[in-house]
Amino acid sequence: MRQSLLFGKTLRELQSDEVSVNAKLLLRGGFIDKLMSGSYTYLPLGLAVLQNIAALIRQEMNAIGGQEVLMPALHPKEAWEQTGRWKDPGREVMFQFSGRGDRQYGLGWTHEEIITPLAKKFVSSYKDLPLKLYQIQTKFRDEPRAKSGLLRGREFMMKDLYSFHGSETDLDEFYERAKGAYLKIFKRAGLEAILTEASGGAFSQYSHEFQVATPAGEDIVITCAGCDYAQNREIAKQKSGDACTRCKGEIQAQRAIEVGNIFKLKTRFTEAVRFTYRGEDGTSNPVLMGCYGIGLGRVMGAIVEVHHDERGILWPEAVAPFSAHLLRLQRDRRLGKTADALYASLQKSGFSVLYDDREESSIGEKLADADLIGIPLRLVISEKTLEKNQIEVKLRGEPAAALMPEKDLIKYLKTVLGRV
RNA sequence: CGGGCUGUAGUGGAUCGGUACCACGCUUGGUUUGGGACCAAGAAGCAGUGGGUUCAAUUCCCACCAGCCCGACCA
Numbered sequence: 486m487r488q489s490l491l492f493g494k495t496l497r498e499l500q501s502d503e504v505s506v507n508a509k510l511l512l513r514g515g516f517i518d519k520l521m522s523g524s525y526t527y528l529p530l531g532l533a534v535l536q537n538i539a540a541l542i543r544q545e546m547n548a549i550g551g552q553e554v555l556m557p558a559l560h561p562k563e564a565w566e567q568t569g570r571w572k573d574p575g576r577e578v579m580f581q582f583s584g585r586g587d588r589q590y591g592l593g594w595t596h597e598e599i600i601t602p603l604a605k606k607f608v609s610s611y612k613d614l615p616l617k618l619y620q621i622q623t624k625f626r627d628e629p630r631a632k633s634g635l636l637r638g639r640e641f642m643m644k645d646l647y648s649f650h651g652s653e654t655d656l657d658e659f660y661e662r663a664k665g666a667y668l669k670i671f672k673r674a675g676l677e678a679i680l681t682e683a684s685g686g687a688f689s690q691y692s693h694e695f696q697v698a699t700p701a702g703e704d705i706v707i708t709c710a711g712c713d714y715a716q717n718r719e720i721a722k723q724k725s726g727d728a729c730t731r732c733k734g735e736i737q738a739q740r741a742i743e744v745g746n747i748f749k750l751k752t753r754f755t756e757a758v759r760f761t762y763r764g765e766d767g768t769s770n771p772v773l774m775g776c777y778g779i780g781l782g783r784v785m786g787a788i789v790e791v792h793h794d795e796r797g798i799l800w801p802e803a804v805a806p807f808s809a810h811l812l813r814l815q816r817d818r819r820l821g822k823t824a825d826a827l828y829a830s831l832q833k834s835g836f837s838v839l840y841d842d843r844e845e846s847s848i849g850e851k852l853a854d855a856d857l858i859g860i861p862l863r864l865v866i867s868e869k870t871l872e873k874n875q876i877e878v879k880l881r882g883e884p885a886a887a888l889m890p891e892k893d894l895i896k897y898l899k900t901v902l903g904r905v
Numbered sequence: 906c907g908g909g910c911u912g913u914a915g916u917g918g919a920u921c922g923g924u925a926c927c928a929c930g931c932u933u934g935g936u937u938u939g940g941g942a943c944c945a946a947g948a949a950g951c952a953g954u955g956g957g958u959u960c961a962a963u964u965c966c967c968a969c970c971a972g973c974c975c976g977a978c979c980a
Contacts, residue, residue, distance in 0.1 A: 494930090495941095496916070496917095496930095497916080497917085497929065497930085497941070498916060498917040498918090498928095498929070498930095499916085499917080500911095500916085500917080500972075500973080502910075502911065502972070502973040502974075503972090503973065504973070504974065505973090519972095521971080521972085522971085522972065522973085574979090574980085577978080577979080578978095578979075578980095594980095595980070597980095626979085628978090628979075629906070629977080629978050629979080630906095630976095630977090630978080630979095632973080632974080637979090683980095684980095685980080692980075703979095746980070748980065750980095776980080778980080814938080814939065815938055815939090816937095816938075817938090846941080847937085847938070847940085847941060847942055848938055848939055848940065848941090848942085849938095849939080849940040849941045849942075850940085850941040850942095851939095851940085851941090852939070852940045852941085853940060853941050854941085856940090865939085867938090867939065868938085868939090869939075
C-alpha cells in the first residue's frame with residue numbers, strides 16, 4: 486500500500502483528557518476513529534490488524550473442529566423469553582426496542598438464544614454430535630460505562646464458539662482442547678494470557694478467563710509467584726501477601742485485561758428449548774453445551790497496552806497491519822525510482838508492505854510515523870543508502886539498523902518474517 | 906446510576922463581561938532534507954444546546970447534552 490493513498494492520517498495531537506494508552510496510540514496512529522464513547526470505526530490500518538487477529542483465531546478454531554457460521558445481530562424478543570433472559574439480566578446489557586407495530590427486538594450481546602434452537606433443528610441423533618459452531622460478529626452491549634479505548638465498547642467484534650455434546654466427558658474433553666487453542670491464539674498474538682479460574686456467573690460454576698496482566702486492566706487476578714495458581718479476585722480465597730496453599734509461593738494481586746473466557750453451560754440453554762438427542766440405545770438424552778468467547782477489539786487494545794514504547798506501537802509480527810514499512814526518505818527523483826522498484830519487487834515476492842512514498846512530509850515525520858504505526862520491520866531508502874547501493878533494515882523493537890544489498894534483503898525477510 | 910474534570914476553526918490550546926487569538930493541519934508559491942524543517946500569501950468559527958443575570962455573555966449562574974476519569978455495574 487502506498488502511504489500517500491492510505492485513508493487515515495497520523496495525528497500529532499489528541500484530546501488531552503484521553504488517558505488510555507491503547508486509545509491514544511491507535512487514534513494517533515490512524516488505526517481507529519471514535520464515533521462516540523465505546524464505538525469506533527476501524528480505519529484501513531486498524532482493520533488490517535483486526536482481520537489478522539480474526540484470521541489467527543479462525544485457524545485455531547478450525548483446528549479444533551469449529552465450523553464458521555454467521556448469525557443475525559437483530560433478535561426477536563421471543564427467542565430471549567424462552568430462556569428467561571429478556572428481562573433479567575438482559576435488560577441490563579441488551580439494547581431493546583420496538584420495530585413496526587408492537588414487535589419487540591433486541592441486539593445480540595451473546596448468542597445462546599439463537600444458536601441453541603439452530604443446532605436443535607439439525608441435531609437429532611448421537612451421530613450428529615459433537616458439534617462446534619462459531620462466528621466472528623459484532624456484539625452490542627449497553628455498557629453503563631464504556632471506556633479505555635478498545636477495551637470496553639458498546640459495539641465490538643467477538644468470536645463466540647458454542648459446542649454441543651452428548652456426554653459430560655465429551656464436553657470436558659473438548660473444554661480442555663478449547664483451553665489449549667485459546668492459549669495458542671493469545672501466544673501467537675503476542676499476549677501472555679494467564680489462565681484464571683472464575684465464577685460461572687448466572688449459569689455455570691465452571692469458567693475460565695484468559696487474563697493479560699497490565700496496569701491498564703480493569704480486572705484483578707490473584708496469582709502465585711511459585712505455581713500456576715490464578716483466580717479472579719471475585720472468587721479467590723487467598724489474598725496478596727499470603728503463602729500459596731498449594732506451593733507456599735507468594736500470592737500477588739495484579740490488574741489484568743480479560744481477553745477471553747470459556748464456560749461449561751451444560752444444559753442451561755438446551756433444557757430451555759428442549760434440545761435432546763437420540764442415543765445409540767434409542768433413549769432420549771439432554772445435549773450439553775459449552776461456550777467460548779474472545780473479544781477481538783479487546784485483544785487489539787491489550788496488544789497495544791503490552792507492546793508499546795514512548796514513540797508508539799510495537800506490533801507482534803502475526804497481527805501487524807503490514808510486514809514491512811518501506812520509507813523513501815528524501816524526494817530526489819533517482820531515489821524515488823529505486824524505492825518504487827524495491828516496493829514492486831517486495832510485492833512480487835509476496836510481502837505485505839506499507840510504502841511511505843509521501844512527497845510532502847519531512848524526514849522527521851516519516852521516521853516518527855513509522856515508529857508510531859509500529860510495523861515490525863523498517864526499510865529505508867535515502868541518499869545515504871543510495872550512495873552505498875544498499876538498503877537500511879531495522880526492527881521496530883531494536884535501536885540499531887543494518888545495511889544490506891537488495892539481493893540479500895529478500896532472503897533476510899524470508900527468514901525474519903513468519904508469513905510471506 | 907453517584908462523584909470529579911472538560912466542551913472555543915479539521916486538531917490541540919489562549920481569551921480579569923465589551924462579538925475571538927495562537928500553534929499544528931489545510932490551499933498556493935518557493936526553499937530544505939537522517940528525527941514532526943523554513944519563508945511568503947491565503948481559506949477556515951452560530952464559542953456543545955437551551956435558558957437566566959447584564960446596557961453588553963465565549964467569559965458569570967442554572968439545566969440539558971456530549972467526552973474523559975474514579976466508583977457502582979459487568980457470562
